[in-house]
Amino acid sequence: MRTFISSQRNGANAAATSLGQHHVFDAKLAQDIANEFKTQQLPALQVFRTLPELPKNWKSVHSSLIDTVRVVLYVRHEPLTRVMKGNPLMSRDGFKYYVRSPHTQAVAQVFSFNKGTKLVFEFSIPKFLTGQNLVGIEDMHRGCLQGIKAICNLMGIRPTSAERAEIESGGYRLTRVDLAKHIDCGTAERAAAMMFAIRNHLVGKAKDIAFYDDNTFYVGQHSKRRCYKIYRKDIELQARPMPDNVYGRHALMGNAEGLVRTELTLRREELTERGLDDPLAWTPEKARSLLAAWDNRLRLTDGKVPDVASLDGLTATLQQKFRAWVLGDATAFTRGVTHETYRESRRRVLEHTGVDVGNHLTPAEQRKATLTIRKMFSAGSGYSSYEGEWDRMVKHTK
Secondary structure: OOOOOHHHHHOHHHHOOOOOOOOOOOHHHHHHHHHHOOOEOOOOOOOOOOOOOOOOOOOOOOOEEEEEEEEEEEOOOOOHHHHOOOOOOEEEEOOEEEEEOOOOOOEEEEEEEOOOOEEEEEEEHHHHHHOOOOOOOOOHHHHHHHHHHHHHHHHOOOOOHHHHHHHHOOOOEEEEEEEEEEEEOOOHHHHHHHHHHHHHHHOEOOOOEEEEOOOEEEEOOOOOOEEEEEEEHHHHHHHOOOOOOOOOHHHHHHOOOOEEEEEEEEEHHHHHHHOOOOHHHOOHHHHHHHHHHHHHHHHOOOOOOOOOOOOOOOOHHHHHHHHHHHOOOOOOOOOOOOHHHHHHHHHHHHHHHOOOOOOOOOHHHHHHHHHHHHHHHHHHEOOOOOHHHHHHHHHHOO
């Protein structure tokens, strides 16, 4: 396995963990994901490229982490207008205040409520503490606690001993959590091919989908509960390189080529309903399972590879419509029927052949997209947090 941080080749990565791809999910989570992928017709998109070969002797790198969090804590403090006075690390935009780390240059958002008794911090755990968010940890409480302490120190806020004890025992709440992992495609060309395949796979399946060029896709971007995002991490790092003082920067940047990132944002309502607003309720296994449920929707773990020959089980009428559709009759399934009849026909064809007649791609192109995504996940998807390197990474930026 290639490693992001070179010193891990000498055994420092013993704390990095990896779980299998298959998880058991609760029924409600499965239904929530299915609802986000309801039928919706979208304009035809460019067909993905042919999948380039992997470089010789290539081995994938794995990275999974908790990124941005929003925490609510109860600490008595002066009005933030006074707190920021004379503090060059703080700035303001209306009711929103910003705290900049002098070590990483990352910024945390800060809000004050309840007449100076409640604080809300929103920050990226790895970026604020280490200057990058390509690798990190999956220990929710550890990361949040370090971030809270750092932000309070930079603001000059000193919680009482009772307030500190409450925070250290997990007595704060989460109202946003971003979970992330990377699929190592090996090269930029293969990453581009995967993004083309994913984009075409999502057509006709997602209820609330947004495309930004060919490098960033969202499902449920405007949801108040959750949002799933896929984007090219290597392109982002090319545009915004890591600061020079990031620990292991050379290795991190050098191994970033071809990385596609999947990211799941959980918001207040979702976290509260699941009991995950409590930081102590989180485990690495829980975080991985939540994100994997969405990844597997792309990966099509149990899905059928499209095959036009697999017509067994379809009625003679559906077989006739399917053949007409394959030959170019785009309205073969929609002509003269209700929407419910169309949806049922589409479901049955998908179940028996793996072909989605609501997608603009031909069956052959759908097959190629499916296999491209599966190959990428099979070759380059895995979980690994960097617990053993974490403290060294935090200290190095200082």
